[in-house]
Amino acid sequence: MKSEIVAVGSEMLTPFRQDTNSLYLTEKLNEIGVTVAFKTVVGDRRKDLVRVIQTALERADIVILMGGLGPTEDDLTREAVADALSLTLRRDGALVAALHARAAAWRISMPQNNLKQADVLEGAVVLANQNGSAPGQWLDMVYSGYRKLVMLLPGPPHECRPLFDNECLPRLGKIIPERHIARRTLRAAMLPESQADKLLAPIYSTYADVETTILAHAGDIQLLLICGKPTMEAARQRVDELAGKLEEALGDWIYSSQGESLEQIVLYYLGLRQATLAVAESCTGGLIAQRITSVAGASRSFVGGTVVYSDELKTAFAGVPAELIARHGAVSEEVAAALANGIRLQTGASVGMGVTGIAGPTGGTESKPVGLVYVGVSDAQKTEVMSRTFRGDRQRVREYAAQYALDLVRHRLM
């Protein structure tokens, strides 16, 4: 079955706001085997809206309208659907009473306009909205000789999404043949994007029944595997089989076989080894600490770190000898090693990490260009330094450097 998602609201035709509900609905629709064939954004003009609804009914079996159900004059979705389908709107007594009760509970007076939200399309089922005053509506009807499903949902995400989950999905489930969906997310670090598809396409393309999506960002690659089958066992078996082959092909690049983030995995390994981590960051400026501490419970394995932007702090907080910096420069293999080892000793953590590099846009030289990053990882046994040169702007270099550094710690702990 083909669906169209229509986002209603002039604010989504500005440069500043984007419909994101449709991504959520798409995921849920795909899971039950419904394709999204068209997405449309239309403003709050009744004429435009009527036309968009008619176009959608002509090309899709399921039409989901989001937004335009509120109490203001700009909220015209109900009226436009009535126009488009030549249906009458009837003011629902129970909904009027509920609106009055709601206003009383909030101790606010109710403007006459609000009652619009009690208008129900002829033949529509009212869908209760737990999180707002405008209910949704569900129409199961015949248009130009074909069965069509039309859903009217409120626009705010915290109203739209639960209402769709609670009221629309179960109804769709009764109409669409049941499928069970298995999904897995594999994640890989520092695998070049250009290599990923070359390496993986020959494998996943033989699994036509498993939808494989590759998402890449700053040294992080996510492989999303989704399979729908009549039974969950059959779906899961296909996904797991393909996941196994992909994991084998990617070897150490894979850090997560269930979608966990790299910082979660690093914390997991630290816990497993009863180890603790401390970091001394220069060019990443707190990005690594911030990623690690974004995980709830990070404090069990992460003692903390330092952002040693000045040379003096490299000495004061990570014990890097001033003459080492003078001799080799702050961005050097030697200083990365000293940062890693020093922060470990100063904090008593079992693993220390030191990052120094040139994030840019200035500060590069011929021998040490913008993007050059040294990462030291130190434990009681040894201190090792690796280096890479990343291309791109300041933000990109910093993001790649943080990813690279976390991945090196993962390798040390594996």
Place this chain on the structure above:
Amino acid sequence: MKSEIVAVGSEMLTPFRQDTNSLYLTEKLNEIGVTVAFKTVVGDRRKDLVRVIQTALERADIVILMGGLGPTEDDLTREAVADALSLTLRRDGALVAALHARAAAWRISMPQNNLKQADVLEGAVVLANQNGSAPGQWLDMVYSGYRKLVMLLPGPPHECRPLFDNECLPRLGKIIPERHIARRTLRAAMLPESQADKLLAPIYSTYADVETTILAHAGDIQLLLICGKPTMEAARQRVDELAGKLEEALGDWIYSSQGESLEQIVLYYLGLRQATLAVAESCTGGLIAQRITSVAGASRSFVGGTVVYSDELKTAFAGVPAELIARHGAVSEEVAAALANGIRLQTGASVGMGVTGIAGPTGGTESKPVGLVYVGVSDAQKTEVMSRTFRGDRQRVREYAAQYALDLVRHRLM
């Protein structure tokens, strides 16, 4: 004039990818007085695409198609436009030669398929693409008795956007009456979102010719003012007049009158006062240091900081007496003050900031709930602590806390 932006590509009908080019194009179109009335996303099915193009031509004067110009079988935009408008496609000799030259320069063999990119619609102007192999196309024609402009642009943002700027905007400029656009961005910190509009709407609503947009995120509010007039002087005068009134209404909440970020402003004030800053972060875990160091040149005023997640590091790196932590708890006014003062003394910075709080989701108590944050700011004169309780999840609490802390430093430096 009304326009429709059509994003072509099945990947944009998945839950994972969204068209963002349209936001960029909308901004540029609005600037020259063109409204975006519809946005559509359609997959790589020729029949669907033809229909979408026809619908767009019926309801808009300007139709901008993005994507589907590449060399693969799925790239069908040229063919679909030809179908929709009953135009022929002609293979352009000069473009074929350019494709061969490009392949030779990259030392790659050229598959036959690639030549599709040299197909030009009857009557179209070829738009040079500096950043990719598929050129854009521009059609100025009559459809059902009305003049229509149709643009075919490549999908990748780094191709689409410069091509639109360099090739389409100048052509549109010759057709659409010239307008000059003035714009200003004001930014305010920690102004409650619910208050912003209540306070500002009575002011900006009297400037109907200045488009005012309020964007809010985690304690940061942006006011975007845009005005188009026949002369730049007239446009700028209206924007500046409104900006002046808004600034007056917002007083100290305003931190930036030209769109600079809060971290940029803090660095600006540090430079002005010839002061330096060091931070000791607990619950924000590096978020503040990361924001400051995201600004190029931050090292001139930011010496660095510490992420003192463990109590031991609070003592080791910021000199917080262990018995102070034992007596008052790590999340306390006293520890925030000691962190701020301690990090200042340990680093020799002129201003020290200390942040401690409970980011959640666990760790809250009745007297110290999740979301409670203390921020200390210390300089040679005094050490002050402020506290707030933020609602929301771990990420939201951390983001608000970082914003709040940076804003307190701004106030100290003002």
